[in-house]
Amino acid sequence: MRSTRAFGSSRVPGEHREPLLSIxxxxxxxxxxxxxxxxxxxxxxxxxxxxxxxxxxESGSGKSVTMLSVLRLIPPSSRVETSGQVLFGGQDLLxxxxxxxxxxxxxxxxxxxxxxxTCLDPVLKVGRQVREAIEAHENVAAGDADRRGVExxxxxxxxxxxxxxxxxxxxxxxGMRQRVMIAMGxxxxxxxxxxxxxxxxxxxxxxxxxxxVLRTAQRETRASxxxxxxxLGLIAEMADRVVVMYAGHVVEAADVDTIFSSPRHPYxxxxxxxxxxxxxxxKWLRPIPxxxxxxxxxxxxxxxxxRCFLSRGREACRDSRPELRAVGxxxxxxxxxxxxxxxxxxxxxxxxxxxxxx
Amino acid sequence: xxxxxxxxxxxxxxEATRTSLRKLRTFARxxxxxxxxxxxxxxxxxxxxxxxxTSYDPTSQDLSSAFLPPSWQHPFGTDDLGQDILARxxxxxxxxxxxxxxxVLIAAIVGVPLGLVSGYAGGATDMVxxxxxxxxxxxxxxxxxxxxxxxxxxxxxxxxxxxxVGVIPQFxxxxxxxALSLREEVYVEAAVAFGEGSLAILIRHVLRNALTPIIVxxxxxIGVTILVAAGLGFLxxxxxxxxxxxxxxxxxxxxxxxKASYQLTFPGLTIFLAVLSFNLVGDGLRDAFDPSLRE
Numbered sequence: 001m002r003s004t005r006a007f008g009s010s011r012v013p014g015e016h017r018e019p020l021l022s023i024x025x026x027x028x029x030x031x032x033x034x035x036x037x038x039x040x041x042x043x044x045x046x047x048x049x050x051x052x053x054x055x056x057x058e059s060g061s062g063k064s065v066t067m068l069s070v071l072r073l074i075p076p077s078s079r080v081e082t083s084g085q086v087l088f089g090g091q092d093l094l095x096x097x098x099x100x101x102x103x104x105x106x107x108x109x110x111x112x113x114x115x116x117x118t119c120l121d122p123v124l125k126v127g128r129q130v131r132e133a134i135e136a137h138e139n140v141a142a143g144d145a146d147r148r149g150v151e152x153x154x155x156x157x158x159x160x161x162x163x164x165x166x167x168x169x170x171x172x173x174x175g176m177r178q179r180v181m182i183a184m185g186x187x188x189x190x191x192x193x194x195x196x197x198x199x200x201x202x203x204x205x206x207x208x209x210x211x212x213v214l215r216t217a218q219r220e221t222r223a224s225x226x227x228x229x230x231x232l233g234l235i236a237e238m239a240d241r242v243v244v245m246y247a248g249h250v251v252e253a254a255d256v257d258t259i260f261s262s263p264r265h266p267y268x269x270x271x272x273x274x275x276x277x278x279x280x281x282x283k284w285l286r287p288i289p290x291x292x293x294x295x296x297x298x299x300x301x302x303x304x305x306x307r308c309f310l311s312r313g314r315e316a317c318r319d320s321r322p323e324l325r326a327v328g329x330x331x332x333x334x335x336x337x338x339x340x341x342x343x344x345x346x347x348x349x350x351x352x353x354x355x356x357x358x
Numbered sequence: 359x360x361x362x363x364x365x366x367x368x369x370x371x372x373e374a375t376r377t378s379l380r381k382l383r384t385f386a387r388x389x390x391x392x393x394x395x396x397x398x399x400x401x402x403x404x405x406x407x408x409x410x411x412t413s414y415d416p417t418s419q420d421l422s423s424a425f426l427p428p429s430w431q432h433p434f435g436t437d438d439l440g441q442d443i444l445a446r447x448x449x450x451x452x453x454x455x456x457x458x459x460x461x462v463l464i465a466a467i468v469g470v471p472l473g474l475v476s477g478y479a480g481g482a483t484d485m486v487x488x489x490x491x492x493x494x495x496x497x498x499x500x501x502x503x504x505x506x507x508x509x510x511x512x513x514x515x516x517x518x519x520x521x522x523v524g525v526i527p528q529f530x531x532x533x534x535x536x537a538l539s540l541r542e543e544v545y546v547e548a549a550v551a552f553g554e555g556s557l558a559i560l561i562r563h564v565l566r567n568a569l570t571p572i573i574v575x576x577x578x579x580i581g582v583t584i585l586v587a588a589g590l591g592f593l594x595x596x597x598x599x600x601x602x603x604x605x606x607x608x609x610x611x612x613x614x615x616x617k618a619s620y621q622l623t624f625p626g627l628t629i630f631l632a633v634l635s636f637n638l639v640g641d642g643l644r645d646a647f648d649p650s651l652r653e
Contacts, residue, residue: 073550102555106554110552111548113548113551118543118545119544121546121566132549132562
């Protein structure tokens, strides 16, 4: 878990590539008067140039907090403690000065937020806001910025970009607003895009369109992307590699094919099992029993053990926290004492590991 | 579920113009506000076009025609120095209305930035600004103005500033509250995430969105500053005679209240009408802009 290199990419096996972003032992703790909540508890992973990394987990698994910490967007206060390292371009972002972090935001790392309905200023024209995103990092003449702004809107598939550029946010639908946010995100050709559940707030029919736009945007800027989502279907479609988070920990990490064909953590298996199947005969979804733990009272040992079908009350699960270690293929890591028992889990997926628990 | 084939996104209604139109209509339906607007326009027009509307010089004295009661010649009568009261009220509007408006402008120019910084920055900055505000608030605004005039001497400039100082803390409070809530808006956080600077965010996003309540508040407070300025004039500490400022006119007329009550009545009524109108207009604006009061 504390290994300096979490894992490499499957796409270029054997080649030692420099990660673009390297998160090392990140811990974020929120303190209240009575308790402390460990939202992120020793998370390490790398993002490589050009790849799409999916970060999966339920609400409260720490996936958003992890990525917000990268941009230092969690307001510093006496109640938040952040430790660890976030290396980007040889610089630890957690130690960067305010000026430096402001330069990174938007210019090198851009965040595409979750809810497009609220992230545009209602009193400013859309074009003005796109222009601001450009001007925040570049000294350009207003006319040039506007021309580029219109081009950006066209890139993200907004019809009649020129006319739409001069409209107010309330004249845009949710999907159109999300396109604008993506346009603003790629305005300065950042090398890393962080998309925090970019389609959660949108209509299902719009989701596919937005993901296409994201893919186009990523291709145009040749940026890496971290896609935060709880939607495994989306991840399967978009990601090259996947990090699965649970209760502030990385519980499994591998390339996308490995994750889906041979998951080695019972939580990952549960997530996959709870996907609606369109091909099989199953008429039922298989939910993971129980609910995510209260982060102020994380269960002892493995945080997943009370919900785990594999644990079956074994002492190791209750008493000691499993470290993230290599399982099977070299780049495949899982944090489970009994990961070995899940070999050939593809079979389990059909057989139903949850038979006794649902 | 069959895969949806409809890819048309429902466009939001083009309600930009509709919204402002509805605000205008809400405002126009408010009879009090409309009356206020008309009175203010009337008073302002009378002040601006005074030379065209009256042939009398507001400061030319004619002791032989002092204390003339209202007549066709002098609709509001003449004062103790034989000056036409109507002419003085019309010309006086230039001073009183301007002092009221400029005083509020000064208060806003000082108070709004302080409130913005206080609310947005928080922490120690907020603490210091808020304690200063508390101290200012613990004085009666009129008393504060009185002290300032006593220290810096009488004159139009001093009176204007003195009248404005009293409402500065209100502007700080109001703007701070706005900044505090706007700071939490997602679009402000998004602007931070896109790397925009604090000053740019403060001006482009926070101030822009806080502007409506600030304008409403400013309108309401012109009434207050007019009263303070007129009050100073009444006490002889404001604009000095023979300048026809309304409060000053009241102050002079005080001595002749039994001999020539009209000399007191007309300036007094005018002040009352002006302050009432600003309050009516301010209320109307507030109702029109406040989304919670919209039906």
